[in-house]
Amino acid sequence: MxxxxxxxxxxxxxxxxxxxxxxxxxxxxxxxxxxxxxxxxxxxxxxxxxxxxxxxxxxxxxxxxxxxxxxxxxxxxxxxxxxxxxxDARYSRFFIMGFAGACILFLVVLLLFKAFAG
Amino acid sequence: MADTTAHAAPVEHTSTGLPSTKLAMWLFLASECLLFGALITTYVLYRGASTTGPYPSEIFDIRYTSVSSFVLLASSLTMVLSLTAAEKRDFARMRLWLVATALLGMTFVGGQVYEFTSFYHEGLSLTTNLFGTTFYVLTGFHGVHVTVGILMLLSLVGMSWAGRLPDDQAFPVEMVGLYWHFVDIVWIVIFTVVYLIPQAKPAG
Amino acid sequence: MATAASVPAPRGIIRRPTATTGWLSWFTTIDHKKIGLLYGFSAFAFFIIGGLEALLIRAQLAKPDNTLLNADQYNQIFTMHGLTMIFLFVMPMSAAFFNYMIPLMIGARDVAFPRLNAFSYWVFLLGGLFLYSSWFLGGAPNGGWFGYPPNSTTDPTIGMTFYALGLIITGLASSAGAINLAVTVVNMRAPGMTLFRMPVFVWMGLVVQFLLVFALPIITVALFEMLFDRRWGTHFFDPTAGGRPLLWQNLFWLFAHPEVYILILPAFGIISEILPVFSRKPLFGYQFVVFSGIAIGFIGFGVWAHHMFAVGLGPVANTAFGITTAIIAVPTGIKIFNWMGTMYGGDIHFDTPMLMAVGAVAMFVIGGLSGVTHAVVPSDYQQTDTYYVVAHFHYVLFGGAVFGLFGGVFYWWPKIFARQLDERWGKVQFWIMLIGFNLTFGPMHILGLGGMIRREYTYPASLGLTFWNQVSTVGAYLIALSTLVFVVNAVKTQRTAKGLANEDPWDARTLEWTTSCPPPVYNFEEIPVVHSIDEFWHRKYAEDKEGRLIRVPAGASDHAAADGHGGAIHLPTPSFWPLIAAVGLPTIAYGVLYSWWLVGAGALVTVIGFMGWAMEPPVAE
Structure with a gap:
């Protein structure tokens, strides 16, 4: 078995x-x-x-x-x-990939809209 | 089935030595980061972009929402206390804490329903302006996640009570707990971004 | 602790299915091989439907001012063609290969979560059928696969609501499948199968699953926002209330550019399996192929705005995304050189799988080069929204992905069906397909540069576009003919061909060929222990002092017969619950369109499905 x-x-x-x-x-x-x-x-x-x-x-x-x-x-x-x-550090790696990825990508999106300009 | 009994259980042989379910859960939560990230981005992009009122400053009741936030934080605490009980194999206490977590969750969702209704009566609907659109959809998505979490908690209690959980009850509690805490950290961000950061009424 | 506490007797309204044969077993199966086959057959059916839509498009464009289709019908057909080929053919066809092959290639008995796997399949299939039911319920989606608002949010027909709901459902299927397969690769490898001993196909599979996990939630949000705009009058993309249609474009392409790699990387993996086998050489620069695949995955998230050069993001953004787009050509180019290096000096056998793989590489290079011209912003201004773009992405997605997938079909057919597809028919198919493909999409470069814009349902004769359009239409029918040749070949093979004389017909290199054809339910009698890349090859061949191959005497390469011994291996028991949980989702979607009662009913079915699933032990008594 x-x-x-x-x-x-x-x-x-x-x-x-x-x-x-x-x-x-x-x-x-x-x-x-x-x-x-x-x-x-x-x-x-x-x-x-x-x-x-x-x-x-x-x-x-x-x-x-x-x-x-x-x-x-x-x-x-x-x-x-x-x-x-x-x-185990591998769980953190998975999560950080998602969390950091989300932060970076969406920051760029907001920058493209010049959302922080005014 | 011999392999689910208490002490004859085999060690799960995985390549990493980590349980598959837990890896899958973390991967799912990583994916959820992108989901809420996109929703929060939408909200931030449309901050102050509404062309008509009511505006956030006229409608938010920070004190009321703060209480809701405390409730959700408290539910995270009861969740980990349930895990501690499960690890000590005190399953009655585990179920008690799970029920407490579910009740706090229901209080939060109930508070949200009340908040939505009162905002609606003050003239803010889903279609009134961009604020209504983004606010209801973002917090509504979060509320649905809390509701799903409550369902999972109650199922867990029921299954534990009926003896339908595997012998190591701490593991499923830990998994549901991960989801529950994630929903809590999403609220931490929403509370700051949506409620606390003051938003002036747009001139003109 | 009593056994009774942890293993309650099975309970419930539905008796647990146990049969693994018979028609019913296909509905309850949780065997990754059967699910792989279900994915494959469903995807192929959608390929035929999507192909017929393409033929209608080409028939309409065969002459100027044609009236075969009106503008509205044309919009629906090109939209459904795109959606079908991307979401209902290439993605599930790749999922079919991943499902069937990944466990076999890493030496596992199944995927990490067999029931979740069945759930993913049913959700995909029902989502596809839901999307197609729109034809009968007021019109199919008509706003293009990219669904740009405000056109898509203000369209009065019901089509784009089906689009939003249908893609949310199929996206859910892909997300669940992706998490499942990623965990499978990370966690279910046989002893000794380290990450850098995995076949490249498995590596590309892993990269694709991560892309799906991180890209799909973004489009899900965008689709929900579109759904709310269309169904409940919100203002996400409504410029009259201050909404920004550009938000949709950003969210959509944030998903859809990684999606391009989701479509092509599986084919890259298949090519990387086929070329070494038919060149009788190990893959040249294995690590480079793997790392360039990972690099493509990462950079693929940083190029989305190159789809939006012409919308006015400003020079800084355009330059930045032009640069990242040019950069992503580097890892892709590395792969091309690795494949050529693999063939260089090899003992090449041009069987059909090899022809398909080489064809895919060659066609992809053409598409890749026209892609680089899009990275140059001023040049892209001229090309965007013209047939030049249509030519480009069909060269990468048909030329790269479809040729690659057909290569996989021919390569693994003996493994799956224990019969070999006819080689002559296969070669005939390949050449007709190659010629037809180039006739169809080659002229589109010229048409695009000559000013023919995309998605126009007709064109006046005075534009001088007629000749190349006619060439293109002839080519499309040749592709259809080649598909017909394939169908005939497949049917003929299954009817007449006898079993395999040799269970390793291609003298292959990887673990899936160590089992019988088709593999037994439990895949491996003994879980293999892996010592190197190309494990199976090294079990068959050693090198003498001069570096010549010598066949290792029988025994090392032999696998025990599949009969008899499998009885001791316990497999997860089939289950109805994944199907039940899946049925609830399109019910909810129909409810969103028609009635809250239906939403409630669907949600109830799904919850009951998941409850039953959770209560049921993976393996019945």
Whole structure:
């Protein structure tokens, strides 16, 4: 029945249930305490975002700060909640390909429209 | 079927040693980046391009939407707590956190429905102006993604409850979790780009 | 932990299908080979339909001021010709080869997600049928395959709504298929099959899947925006409300230029398999071919605006995209030289697959050169929207992709059907096709430079375009004749030819030829262990001290007979659910056109399909 291993449909699920392998991959996931800590930071950053958006900072600076805060939140969720910080680098490579690709391509599209000119 | 039982399970032999389902999920999320990228680009391109009102500044209630954002962030936290429970094989608690995540998700979607209706009553429909067009379609696409996520969460709870999940329940929870968190990070971007960055009413 | 907790008894309204033979099994199959065949047959059927549309186009243009078709019919036919050939023929035909061959070439028993594979096929087929149902429901799409708004968004007929919905559906099929095949290549390789031992066809397959994964979501968004504009009166591309039709052009070409490589790279892969086998030499510069393929994939995302030189992006943008467009010719040129290097000094056998492959290279070079002339912006101003462009892309897509795909058909026919297509008929087909092709599309260069614009349903005699149009029409009918020759050959072969005398008729180099013809359901009795590029070749031949080939005595190359031993290998069980989930999608699409109730019903069917799918174990008891 060894050959059965060659089938993987939904079997990530089955395959990963090997205790030794899973144990190795799993115990490096953050603890519940750490998750809660990240959650609290996310809430604080969001509150900060809202507060900043009501402030009367110059327009350019305001946008810069808001994007920076969003980026930090984005990073926290991706790195901790989605475990990219702890997981195999190949997952990150896939995701970065999509994320960076999207950022670059669509920035060029907006540039073609001179969307930031005025 | 012997291969799904707890300890007789074979290690999945893949060329990379990584489970195929998880690779596929990340590839799917990478693809979704382009999808939301295109939608957000459309929104950004048409910022301030509406030829008639109502304009965003007249209609947005940042405080209300902030609460929605907190709800969605909280649902990401309950999602990872469910994963922790699953990894500890505490499946009852896992299901509890999953239900909590689904409920928070429903609160978010409900909030969105309420928001849409109130905007509609203030005179902003899909066809009123470019703001209405791009706003409803972008946030609507996101809302549909959240709804699909809720369906997946509830199915997961039901299947776990009925004993129809593979023995390692943490794996499907992790997969659905990846999708759920992705929907959350999309909202992080939408919240900033659509709601927080102030948008002046166009002169003239 | 009890077994009962993890493996519940099968449950549900529908009994799990188990048959792997009989007509019903084709609806429930999740075997990558059967799905490959389904893709192949469906794609070929669409090729015939798309070809008939082309013949109508050429018949209409055979004489000036012709009235065979009116302008409206002509618009629908050229639009459907383009959509059919791109989305319903070349893409699924490539998917057919990827499905059938990739698992065999990397030494796997199936793809990573067999049921998702079936789902992709059914969604593609139903999406294609949905698109074609528009002929009976108020008119086919009529705004060109590129569907530029505001023409496409303001057209009063229903056609372009079908276009948006149909392409969203087939795009979904391709996305699911692409993720599946990409994971298959990354994760399912046999022991020893490192990335740089993979056949080039598999490499090109991998690049194509990544292009699909990243390009399709962009067009999906554009199509949704078009759908909303058409169906619910939004203003995405409505200039009267401040919308920018150019946004569509950007999003469309962001997808559609990578799409060009999605169409051609599979053929490049096939050519790279055929040339070494029939030159009896390893591929010249394997790494260069692979890396240039990857480079084409990356650069392919950075050239989209060269389709928009004439819309007024400004000199900076035009120059930048002119440069990237010229740059992409470099990796493509590298491949051409590698193929010539492969043939150089080889012991060349001109069997039909080889003729097709060489023909593809030669025709692609012509198309590639006219492509470089488009990279020069001032020159492109003259050529854009003329028949010169039509000539160019038919040289690359028909000359390159279709010749390449036919090469693959002749090359792998013995593998798939255990019969060999008749060589004489094959050669006759090749020469008629080559001559017909050049007669059809060669004159279009002249017509285009002479001022004939694209998509015009007729032209006055005074323009002096008549002669070359007539030549072109004669050529088109010759292509049709060559296709007929192929059909006759295929039918005759399946009727009369006996089994293969030799299961390795071409003395091939790659793993798919180590199994029997056709391969057993489980592909390989023992998963092969791979030691080098061209693994099968090295199992058959060694070199003596002077570098001459000597045949390794039997045993190393032998594969055990397929009977008997396969019983111990458990295969995923067939399933109805992918088909059920797929049926829901066109139902939703019809609902968008006609009734919200239908949308609800379709969504319900799809959700039920996915639920049933999730509840069902991959392998039944």
């Amino acid at each position: 060894r050959q059965l291993d060659e089938f993987h449909e939904e079997a990530g699920a089955r395959g990963m249930s090997d205790p030794s392998e899973v144990g190795h991959a799993r115990h490096i996931h953050p603890s519940a305490k750490e998750y809660v800590r990240i959650g609290v930071i996310l809430v604080i950053l969001t509150a900060l975002e809202v507060w900043v958006s009501y402030s009367s900072l110059p327009h350019g600076l305001l946008i810069g700060i808001l994007f920076f805060l969003a980026f930090v939140k984005f990073g926290l969720v991706v790195l901790w909640f989605m475990h990219l910080r702890f997981d």
